Amino acid sequence: MxxxxxxxxxxxxxxxxxxxxxxxxxxxxxxxxxxxxxxxxxxxxxxxxxxxxxxxxxxxxxxxxxxxxxxxxxxxxxxxxxxxxxxxxxxxxxxxxxxxxxxxxxxxxxxxxxxxxxxxxxxxxxxxxxxxxxxxxxxxxxxxxxxxxxxxxxxxxxxxxxxxxxxxxxxxxxxxxTGLIDSVFKTEGKGREHLLVPGGGSKVPATAESVAANKHFIHQDGRVVFKAAINGMTDTCKAVLERNHMTINDINWLIPHQANYRIIHAVGDHLGLPADRVKVNIERYGNTTAATIPLCLWDFKNDFKHNDNMILTAFGAGFSWGATLLKWGKLRTA
CATH class of the missing domain: 3.40.47.10 (Thiolase/Chalcone synthase)
Structure with missing residues (x-):
């Protein structure tokens, strides 16, 4: 077989x-x-x-x-x-x-x-x-x-x-x-007004007026994003565990998007995961958007062992959010 x-x-x-x-x-x-x-x-x-x-x-x-x-x-x-x-x-x-x-x-x-x-x-x-x-x-x-x-x-x-x-x-x-087990993703387009770069696309093409109005920079409603990120990341982590008949006690590592330490800490607390099982490097890099999770994997790869269960979770503009469950494999070595 x-x-x-x-x-x-x-x-x-x-x-x-x-x-x-x-x-x-x-x-x-x-x-x-x-x-x-x-x-x-x-x-x-x-x-x-x-x-x-x-x-x-x-x-x-x-x-x-x-x-x-x-x-x-x-x-x-x-x-x-x-x-x-x-x-x-x-x-x-x-x-x-x-x-x-x-x-x-x-x-x-x-x-x-x-x-x-x-x-x-x-x-x-x-x-x-x-x-x-x-x-x-x-x-x-x-x-x-x-x-x-x-x-x-x-x-x-x-x-x-x-x-x-x-x-x-x-x-x-x-x-x-080993490898990817499952993912739970969500998208809510109504959240777009709270985190976006308004200018530069087909809706607001670049003009002298749009540049002068700072429409080509990130605009964010921090309070709305903060609350939505905690709820979204926590809920999808719980959902992917439940769907695969696992509990947080089965998880060795949480690799969260590095947007804000208070968000990371709150998600870990809501899941009941000890801080020493949550990987954090935001103090050195800040929020690198799509790069935060792979940079965490890169920084801490020597901590991960074969067959470790991990959850990767993120929240971003769109709104877009989700959680991925995986079992760590073996890295190629030079």
Whole structure:
């Protein structure tokens, strides 16, 4: 009897820019202070792509190269690349196609996914489905965002939150019982007014007036997003556990979207999960949107053991949110 194949993460790569924007730096730019930022968000610093000749595709490229180097997989072995981003290099042209060219992945087809902070989870499930179907053997999924390109550094409510970065995972088939188990995703378009970049799309094309009105920067109603994120992430984590006849006691690790430490702490508390089983690196990177979860996997990969049960959960613009349940496999080693 042929064993059913599932999709498992076999490699991880990451990239964050060298340039650090600290809370002390922000104190010189807007009316804020480091103590307040840390107490309200947990963020101490964030990484910024300061070279104006570079973009999201460059960070994604370096994350993939880091992944390929660590796994000794060649670029021409990759079948598909899915990039989750809400800061593409260009409209019309997919960032994934640019990345394929820069990395030299000549045998891969590629596409972008935009679900904001939930983007990596959505793309990870899509990529896993391609592998589970048996048609593709090696799929790379990337979360990458250059948030500094859409941040108004005169707006103290948003500029303290976001940073730049990219994380990538390699997904391959396995029959050892590890890999993606299930996902529960939700979308509520009525939430769009509370978190978006109003300008730059077909509804509000770029004009001198739209630029002057700061419509090309992130606008966020923090209170609405805060409450919705806690409820959405908690509810979908519980739903994916219930659907798979598991309890929180079966979970070794929670990897939450790194938007705000208070959100992360509240979700862990609502689930009844001890803080030492919740992975957090927001203090060093801030909110890197689609990159937060893969960067957490990259940072803490040495903590994860074969067969560990994990939940990845996120909430983002759209509103979009969800939770993914997986069993950790074995990473390729160089």
């Amino acid at each position: 042929k064993l059913k194949s599932s999709a498992v993460i076999t490699g991880i790569g990451g990239y964050v820019p060298d340039s650090i924007l600290s809370n002390s730096d922000l104190e010189k730019m807007v009316d804020t202070n480091s103590e307040w930022i840390v107490s309200r968000t947990g963020i101490k610093e964030r990484r910024i792509l300061t070279d104006k000749t570079l973009a999201t595709s460059d960070m994604a490229t370096w994350a993939i190269k880091n992944l390929l180097d660590s796994t000794k997989v060649s670029a021409d072995e990759i079948d598909c690349v899915i990039i989750a981003t809400s800061t593409p290099d260009h409209l019309l042209l997919s960032t994934a196609s640019i990345v394929c060219d820069k990395v030299g992945m000549t045998n891969a087809w590629a596409t972008d996914v935009n679900a904001a902070c939930s983007g990596f989870l959505y793309a990870y499930t899509l990529g896993s489905s391609l592998v589970e179907g048996g048609r593709y053997k090696k799929v790379i999924v990337v979360g990458a965002d250059q948030n500094s390109a859409i941040i108004n550094y005169k707006d103290r409510n948003t500029c303290i939150l976001f940073g730049d970065g990219a994380g990538a995972v390699l997904i391959e088939p396995t029959t050892d019982g």
